[in-house]
Every structure is written in C-alpha cells, then in structure tokens.
Amino acid sequence: MQDRLFYPYLNKSYPEIVKAAGMVLEDSEGKEYLDACCGEVSSNIGHGVPEVIEAIKEELDKVTFTHRFKFTNAPARQLAGLLDELAPGDNNRVTFVSGGAEAVEYAIKVAREYFIELGETSKYKVVSRWQSFHGNSLGTLSAGGNISRRKRYSPMLLDFPHAAPHNCYHCPFARERTSCSLECAQDLEQVIRREGAENIAAVICEPVVGSSLCVSVPPPGYWPLLRDICDRYNILLVADEVMSGAGRTGRFFALEHWGVVPDIIAMAKGLGGCYIPLGAAIMRDKIYQAFKNNSGSFAHGHTFGGNPVATRAGLEVVNYIINNKLLDNTRNLESYLLGQLRLMEEKYPEIGHVEGIGFFAGMEFVRDKETRQPFDPSENITNAVVDTALEMGLVLYGSRGCADGISGDGVIIAPPLNVTRDDIDAIVHRLDDVLAKVFL
Ligand SMILES: Cc1ncc(COP(=O)(O)O)c(C=O)c1O
Structure with missing residues (x-):
C-alpha cells in the first residue's frame, strides 16, 4: 500500500518507532535513539510506565467516553483535586481539554467572559511577548509571538499586542543580568498603557520561555513585577505552563520558583505524559465565583475534553511524579545536567551559552561568542544539529529565532524527570559526537 500520509516535511524520510521504554526508542530497522527532549518536551516520565498503561486499560474496560456537558467522572474530579493541591494560591477550579492550544484558547476565552x-x-x-509560543490555533497564534509560525497567517490573526521578551543573553535593552532593571516588564506595562487597560482582559506569558527562546529563565523580579502590573491595571495574569509545567523545572509549576500566584494556569504536555492527549486550565476562585454569581455558565469546550480515560491517565502520571519523588530527582540532578552541558562550551566555541532550570536546558549556537552574533538563518544550523543528531540516534528539540525572532539557533535538552546520572552521561556523550560532526 502506498504511504498516503501528508508529512510536515515532504522531502524527508521518517523512521518508524516500534518500541519505546524510558528514554530509549527503537525503530523498525532496530536502530536505537536516545530521546533527550521527551518528544516535544512532553513525555515527562518516559515511555512504558506500567502503572499508567494499566490504569488506561482499566478505565477503557469501564467506560470509553462520556462528555463533560452531560456527565461527571471520578478520575476527572480526583485529578482536579490533586491539581488544586499542587497549584499555587487559590487556583482551585479546573477544566480539562486535550492539549496545549486548547488550554490556552480556553484561558483566553474564560478571561474575556x-x-x-x-x-x-x-x-x-x-x-503577550514576542518570541513566545502559545499554540498553533489562530487564537493562540494571535497571542503568541513566534514570528516564523505567525508569518503565513498574519492577515488572519487578531490584534493582540506584544511586548518585549526577557531574553537576557540577547537583551533587547542591551542589559546584562547584573545591570537589569526589568526593562522588559516595564515595556509590557507601556504596551498596556498604550492599548488602554480598559481593553485588555489578560496578559499571557510562559514562566520559562521554551521553544521560541531556547529556554530563557526570567530575571528574579520579573514575575513578581508582572503580578503587580496586572493587579494595578485589573488584568488577569495567565501562566502558560504547557511546556514548563508538570515538573519540568523541578517544581510542579515553574511559577513556584518565583512565588507568584497567577489567575489562570494553562497546562498540557507532561500532564498526560504523552500517554494520552490531555490539557487543563486551572483558575482562581474569583473567576469561578464570577460565573457562579452571574450567568451560571461557561459552556466552552471540545468533544474530548475531560473524558474519563484521559483524566485517569493524567491522574496516574501526576501520582507517579509525586510517589517517585521525581521533582526531587530533577532538582538533585539539575546542576549535573547543566554542568555537563556547559563543559562542552570549552570544546565548541559555537556554543554561545547554556541556560536552564530543572531538566529544561537550552544550548544556543552562535557565529561569534565574543559578540554573541548569531549564525545567519540561511545556514540552518539548528536543522544541521537536529538532523545529524537524529541520524546518530539522539532526539533533540530545535529552537529557531532565539536571538531576535528571526536569527538564532539552538537545541533544547529536556530528558524525562526519572533519568539517572548515567542517562545524562549517555545523552551528553552522544551530543558531543553530534557537535563534533557538525562543527569540527
Ligand atoms: C508554551 C506552549 N504553549 C502552548 C503550546 C501548544 O501546545 P499543543 O501543541 O499541545 O497544542 C506549546 C507547544 O509546544 C507550548 O510550548
């Protein structure tokens, strides 16, 4: 039979993975790959955890599907309860969806309503900010600031304003971390003032920017200042934890690092651990009460959101993270991972810097380390590294545009939260071989 799939890159061939355990994938030819980025920074507990698979099977045996407009279900209620316990402050009301874009779209709509x-x-x-990504639906692309992903759809996007990102290695205000006065947060305030706070429902930001900035960790005062700005202008603060949440940074929610309580949290990816599509919007009590005390409904949803099979998978994944102390494992090994990656800077002058938190590390490549000048986009350095890595059995997440939205190359290394020191060594050794092939 002819292959009728419409692949994303039509001139590439795609290996077929037939087996996966932990962070090791095996294709139909018997070749092994180390998945150093958890798919799309999403298979947070690795592949093949028996408890999760058994739970999904058990739930499927009971009931395959019910819709949340007409029925409730126990796994959804239990997972909502668990997220309430884990989420900062009074973020205690949860709606389940099937992915990150749906979670962000929900957040945008619930803020409006x-x-x-x-x-x-x-x-x-x-x-939102330039060089952030919030999803590929038209609503979430409008909120997002990833220039290349927006480009072809720009006539169709909504007039959502964008502020400068925190991008400390290529600071748009020419500051260093030591001389920073949070000009990027002040820029966001200026955007609000120009647009008029009376027109703005929400500010949405990734707590740690992933795909568009090759992992950018904000300066310490950034999130507290965003919270203050949103409070002063009566605007809801949405944390897009789709990539940074579910333990990726060593805390269940990345925002916990800065002690800030957002009004809405969007999450997905690691929540279902990629065993099943699952996302969630978690909201503060005041949002729930506004609906409860007025119209009595917010009936926005998609067919699959909150179905019992997906929420049961999420429940098992979150319990697995907690019961196996994976947040501790991530925090304990975080400096080892970052340290081993940074050691490579001595060998490869093309590595501009390594930045990260928890098991969320970005390695950026530059033409000139002294001036931080990026490679020209036409050189396709990210693709060269990611493609060579795949050939050599290493899966990396490519990040493009991390310098100024157009130039900038890098890769994200984000292993499962249950890896060991030996697993990290295996990733680093293979990455070393890949970089030697590309740069030496
Ligand atoms: C921060 C962030 N938000 C939203 C999304 C969209 O998630 P999904 O691909 O599940 O729709 C992504 C995807 O990478 C993301 O990184």
Whole structure:
C-alpha cells in the first residue's frame, strides 16, 4: 500500500518507532535513539510506565467516553483535586481539554467572559511577548509571538499586542543580568498603557520561555513585577505552563520558583505524559465565583475534553511524579545536567551559552561568542544539529529565532524527570559526537 500520509516535511524520510521504554526508542530497522527532549518536551516520565498503561486499560474496560456537558467522572474530579493541591494560591477550579492550544484558547476565552460577567465588556485583548509560543490555533497564534509560525497567517490573526521578551543573553535593552532593571516588564506595562487597560482582559506569558527562546529563565523580579502590573491595571495574569509545567523545572509549576500566584494556569504536555492527549486550565476562585454569581455558565469546550480515560491517565502520571519523588530527582540532578552541558562550551566555541532550570536546558549556537552574533538563518544550523543528531540516534528539540525572532539557533535538552546520572552521561556523550560532526 502506498504511504498516503501528508508529512510536515515532504522531502524527508521518517523512521518508524516500534518500541519505546524510558528514554530509549527503537525503530523498525532496530536502530536505537536516545530521546533527550521527551518528544516535544512532553513525555515527562518516559515511555512504558506500567502503572499508567494499566490504569488506561482499566478505565477503557469501564467506560470509553462520556462528555463533560452531560456527565461527571471520578478520575476527572480526583485529578482536579490533586491539581488544586499542587497549584499555587487559590487556583482551585479546573477544566480539562486535550492539549496545549486548547488550554490556552480556553484561558483566553474564560478571561474575556470573566470580564463580561462582571460587566466590563470592553476588555478583550490579550497581551503577550514576542518570541513566545502559545499554540498553533489562530487564537493562540494571535497571542503568541513566534514570528516564523505567525508569518503565513498574519492577515488572519487578531490584534493582540506584544511586548518585549526577557531574553537576557540577547537583551533587547542591551542589559546584562547584573545591570537589569526589568526593562522588559516595564515595556509590557507601556504596551498596556498604550492599548488602554480598559481593553485588555489578560496578559499571557510562559514562566520559562521554551521553544521560541531556547529556554530563557526570567530575571528574579520579573514575575513578581508582572503580578503587580496586572493587579494595578485589573488584568488577569495567565501562566502558560504547557511546556514548563508538570515538573519540568523541578517544581510542579515553574511559577513556584518565583512565588507568584497567577489567575489562570494553562497546562498540557507532561500532564498526560504523552500517554494520552490531555490539557487543563486551572483558575482562581474569583473567576469561578464570577460565573457562579452571574450567568451560571461557561459552556466552552471540545468533544474530548475531560473524558474519563484521559483524566485517569493524567491522574496516574501526576501520582507517579509525586510517589517517585521525581521533582526531587530533577532538582538533585539539575546542576549535573547543566554542568555537563556547559563543559562542552570549552570544546565548541559555537556554543554561545547554556541556560536552564530543572531538566529544561537550552544550548544556543552562535557565529561569534565574543559578540554573541548569531549564525545567519540561511545556514540552518539548528536543522544541521537536529538532523545529524537524529541520524546518530539522539532526539533533540530545535529552537529557531532565539536571538531576535528571526536569527538564532539552538537545541533544547529536556530528558524525562526519572533519568539517572548515567542517562545524562549517555545523552551528553552522544551530543558531543553530534557537535563534533557538525562543527569540527
Ligand atoms: C508554551 C506552549 N504553549 C502552548 C503550546 C501548544 O501546545 P499543543 O501543541 O499541545 O497544542 C506549546 C507547544 O509546544 C507550548 O510550548
């Protein structure tokens, strides 16, 4: 039979993975790959955890599907309860969806309707930052600031304003971490003032920027200042924890590192651990109360959201993270991972810097380390590294545009939260071989 799949890159061949355990994948030819980026920074507990697979089978045997507009189910209630315990502050109301874009879209819509419930009907815009990614639906692309992913759809996008990102290695305000006065957060405030706070429902940001900035960790005061700005202008603060959440940074939610309570959290990816599509929007009590005390409904949803099989998988994944102390493992080995990656900087002048938190590490490649000048995009350095890695049995996540939105090359290394020191060594050795092939 002819292969009728419409692949993303039409001139590439795609290996077929037939077996996977932990972070090791095996293709139909028997070749092994180390998955150093958990698929799309998403298979957070690795492949083949028996407890999760058994739980999904058990749930399927009971009931394959019910829809949340008509029925409730125990796994969804239990997972919502667990997320309430884990989430900062009074983020205690949860709606389940099937992925990151759906979670962000939900957050945008619930923010809009929250203000309608309160009679503040002019508030609808969402402010975000350039070089952030929030999903590939038209609503979430409008909020996002990834230039290449927006480009072809720009005539179709909504007029959501964007502020400068925190991008400390290529600071748009020419500051260093030591001389920073949080100009990027101040820029966001200026955007709000220019647009008029009366028109703005929400600010959405990734706590640690992943795909578009090759892992950018914010300066310490950044999130507390965002919280303060949103409070002063009566705007909801949405944390897009789709990539940074579910333990990736060594805390269940990345925002815990800065002690900030957002109004809405969007999560997905690691929540279902990629055993099944699952996402969630977690909201503060005041949002729930606004609906409860006014119209009494927020009936936005998609067919598969909150179905019992998906939520049972999520419940097992989150319990697995907690019971196996994977947050401790991530925090204990974080400096080892980052340290081993940084050691490679001595050998390869093309490595501009390594930045990260938990098991969320970015390695950026530059033409000139002294001036931090990026490679020209036409050189396709990210592709060269990612493709060579795949040939050599290493799976890396490529990040493009991390310098200024157009130039900038790097890869994200994000192993499962249950890896050992030996697993990290295996990844680093293979990465060394890959970089030698590309750069030496
Ligand atoms: C921060 C962030 N938000 C949203 C999304 C969209 O998630 P999904 O691909 O599940 O729709 C992504 C995907 O990479 C992401 O990194």
